[in-house]
Amino acid sequence: MKNFLAILERELKSYFLSPVAYVVLGFFIVATGLFFYNIINWFDRISMQSMMMAQQYRQAPQPVNVNMMAIRPLLHNIAIIGLFLMPGLTMRLFAEEKRQGTMELLATSPLTNWQITLGKFASALVFYLVMLLATGVFVGLLFFFGNPELMPILSGYLGLLLVGGCFISLGLLFSAFTENQIIAFVSAFAVNVSILALGWLANFSGPTLAQFFSSISPIEHFDDFSKGIIDTKHLIYYLSFMFGGIFLTYVTVESARWRGAR
Amino acid sequence: MIQVQNLTRYYGRTPAIQEVSFEMEKGEILGFLGPNAAGKTTTMRILTCYMPATSGTAKVAGYDVFTQSMEVRKRIGYLPEQPPVYMDMSVKSYLSFVAKIKGVDGRDRKSRINEVMEKTAIADVQDRVIRKLSKGYKQRVGLAQALVHNPDVLVLDEPTIGLDPNQIKEVRGLIKSLAGNHTIILSTHILPEVEMTCDRAVIINRGRVVAQDTIANMTQRKRGAERLVVQVDGPNAPVRDKLSSVSGVKKVKRDDAADGINRYEIECEPGRDVRRELAQAVVQNGWGLLELRAKDFTLEEVFLNLTTEEGGVAA
Numbered sequence: 001m002k003n004f005l006a007i008l009e010r011e012l013k014s015y016f017l018s019p020v021a022y023v024v025l026g027f028f029i030v031a032t033g034l035f036f037y038n039i040i041n042w043f044d045r046i047s048m049q050s051m052m053m054a055q056q057y058r059q060a061p062q063p064v065n066v067n068m069m070a071i072r073p074l075l076h077n078i079a080i081i082g083l084f085l086m087p088g089l090t091m092r093l094f095a096e097e098k099r100q101g102t103m104e105l106l107a108t109s110p111l112t113n114w115q116i117t118l119g120k121f122a123s124a125l126v127f128y129l130v131m132l133l134a135t136g137v138f139v140g141l142l143f144f145f146g147n148p149e150l151m152p153i154l155s156g157y158l159g160l161l162l163v164g165g166c167f168i169s170l171g172l173l174f175s176a177f178t179e180n181q182i183i184a185f186v187s188a189f190a191v192n193v194s195i196l197a198l199g200w201l202a203n204f205s206g207p208t209l210a211q212f213f214s215s216i217s218p219i220e221h222f223d224d225f226s227k228g229i230i231d232t233k234h235l236i237y238y239l240s241f242m243f244g245g246i247f248l249t250y251v252t253v254e255s256a257r258w259r260g261a262r
Numbered sequence: 263m264i265q266v267q268n269l270t271r272y273y274g275r276t277p278a279i280q281e282v283s284f285e286m287e288k289g290e291i292l293g294f295l296g297p298n299a300a301g302k303t304t305t306m307r308i309l310t311c312y313m314p315a316t317s318g319t320a321k322v323a324g325y326d327v328f329t330q331s332m333e334v335r336k337r338i339g340y341l342p343e344q345p346p347v348y349m350d351m352s353v354k355s356y357l358s359f360v361a362k363i364k365g366v367d368g369r370d371r372k373s374r375i376n377e378v379m380e381k382t383a384i385a386d387v388q389d390r391v392i393r394k395l396s397k398g399y400k401q402r403v404g405l406a407q408a409l410v411h412n413p414d415v416l417v418l419d420e421p422t423i424g425l426d427p428n429q430i431k432e433v434r435g436l437i438k439s440l441a442g443n444h445t446i447i448l449s450t451h452i453l454p455e456v457e458m459t460c461d462r463a464v465i466i467n468r469g470r471v472v473a474q475d476t477i478a479n480m481t482q483r484k485r486g487a488e489r490l491v492v493q494v495d496g497p498n499a500p501v502r503d504k505l506s507s508v509s510g511v512k513k514v515k516r517d518d519a520a521d522g523i524n525r526y527e528i529e530c531e532p533g534r535d536v537r538r539e540l541a542q543a544v545v546q547n548g549w550g551l552l553e554l555r556a557k558d559f560t561l562e563e564v565f566l567n568l569t570t571e572e573g574g575v576a577a
Contacts (some may be wrong), residue, residue: 006362008517010348105346105407108310109363110335153525260313262303 003111006124007119011093012242014116024088028081028131035077036138039082041259043070052214066148072137072226075156079163079222080136082128086164090171091181093120094253096181107257117250128175132157152228159225162238167192169245176252195219208234263288263415263445264309269318271304278304279469281318289415291441291454293463293477295565302449303343306417309447310340326517336365337423339425339444343420345404349393353384353403356392357410364411378406382436399427405436416446422455434459443451452561453565465568472568480564489557490528493542496549498524504543510536523552 015021039260047064054061097103106116142148167188174188199217202210214220218241223236264286269276279301296302309322311331319326325333328408337418348356357375366374379385380401387395389554392403401421408416421437422430438459440446448457456463457477464474473480498516501524506514510530518525530536537554544551 003363006359010351010359013355015349085304100346100349101342101344102346102348103346104307104312104340104342105360106363107312108335108338108340110365111330111361111363138484257313260278262306 003115004119005121007111007116008105008122011120011123012093012126015089015123020088020092020094021127024085025127025131028085028238029134031081031085032074032078032135032138034124035081036135037073038075039070041141041204060079060238065230066142066146067152070142071148071153071156074135075160075226076139076222078132079160079219080196082131082160082164083192083219084189086124086128086167087171087174087192088177089124090168091185092175093124093177094249095179095181095184096142099181113250113253113257117172117246119255121168121246121249124172125161125165126170128162128168135176135205148189149228152226156226159222160227160234161232162242163218163222166238166241167246169242173231173245173249173252176256197240200258263290263320263323264447265321266305266309267319268321269305269308269482270316271301271308271313272316277469279466282466282469282471283318283475284471285463286445286446286447289459290448290462291437291448293460294447294466295456295463296466296536297451300466302466303419305466306340306419306449310338310417311335312340336411336418337414339408339411339415339478340417341404341408341419341421343423345355345400346407347361347392347400350455352389352391352408353379353395354388356403356508357406360407363408366411368549370510376409378409380405381409383432397424401425401429401433402436403431409440414445417442418446418553420450421448422452424449430455430539433506465565467568472566490530490537490540491525491553491555491557492528492544492551493525493553494544494549495521495523495552496544497522497546499546501544501549504524504547505540508535508539510539510542525553529556554566 011017043064046069049094050064051061065204092104097106139148139153170191171184171188174191175184177187178184195217196219197220198213202213203218205213218238221237224231224234263282264407266285267281267283270280282301284292294302294305307313309327311327311334314328319328321327322334324339327334346363348359348551351359354375357378358371361371361374376385379388384399384402384403384406387479389397392400395403403423405418405421408418420439422433425433433457437446437448441461448455448460460477462474463473463480492505498519502514502516505511505526507527509528511528512531515529516524517527528536530542537556541547541551541554
């Protein structure tokens, strides 16, 4: 545990010292901000339409649900933006250690490969959490001007954390494959995009395949969380996805050592 | 302190080292000598538990590097060829991280870090970011890192590579001062370094140990057939014949001549000291004997001899 924390602490320090992390954080905030702006505009129009309809039919106006109409699409967009940016956070984790030769320090210290792998995974997850907290500002604004429900928002953020964890575990794996950060970034990015495309494929395929595609795509599993449903089947899906990624990373690190590669 | 037995390591089908064996006593400095790609780094990486051997065993402080790897790692400090430093950290926070993962107790950490910074003379740059340090400083930070948990064994892979002559001198001095408390293995392909810092040397070539002994023995052993240098003021041919006729002399070779003064290199039978007979022979003929001395093989010659001969020479 002490060793795990030491690795986690160093990785976090390194995040806050490196320009890449700030670029990722910056882009994330700008992109989510833009989407938030669009969504609010759209939400405005819908509310306006609902008012006009009410006047036309001389009824009390139908309230528009903030959670369903504003927060849910916002969280959805955050998940997808995260998918694009996450490789930027993870590309460094192992690749840089190998390039700098510091892997030799870690590998000859009394640390297990589990401690190293989990420490790195946790550090990226914590940084991602910081990114998510930054988007809390948007949700806060909605609380200020409207009255959304809190619980679905919390479940939505839990979902975001889980989706992000999946992409981090994948990025970690690709970082362990190479000592070149760019290769780690591009390959993780490509895989993430293909995962996203899998979700789309579901729309164009027959009923059997559609179900298959949507059940393997992390984005599809996110939907229930944004509605405020925490279903164990999704939890198990996400946790096993993450475990799979972390485990393969562990195996990669271990086998590189057996082979005597860096 | 260290026992290495028949260590063999293959990369795929290529052997990197084969049947490497040596032993070290506590407090000794061992020079690990060999041309590039001889298997020095591979051996060191096995000793430091970076990777397992294909076969053979290695023990550090009584613990097996494979089965009791964690115990070994606690007792070993390793400076790889490229100092394993995080470029974006400050010297102090880097050392504090290393102290943590090496298991230095929280209470001792600060004093240990200060101690090694003092020893390696990097206290003046402790708050600087490592990226901005000169190569020599980076190397010393690497050395500090290897020392921070006060290990019994220090493994240094080419610690002076890429340093300027002053820095080399400093680092060598530092290494020498560490002997006694620490058992040190030092790999290098710079021969004077071994002569200057080490008690003993292991010469490795193409993955095999070709010689291991104390430096003194090594330079003498190769003398096998004693070699002498004689400088004579006299005509070449007769002098040469005369010298060759002295009993015990195997071979005479003229290697330099100027103004009627000839220099010869003489090889004689092992164990026989023919200096008196040679001197007599020269003087009796009325020539001038200007120089007569035994010639030591330098470590350099030993090394070249061992590493260039086909297959090497068994020690």
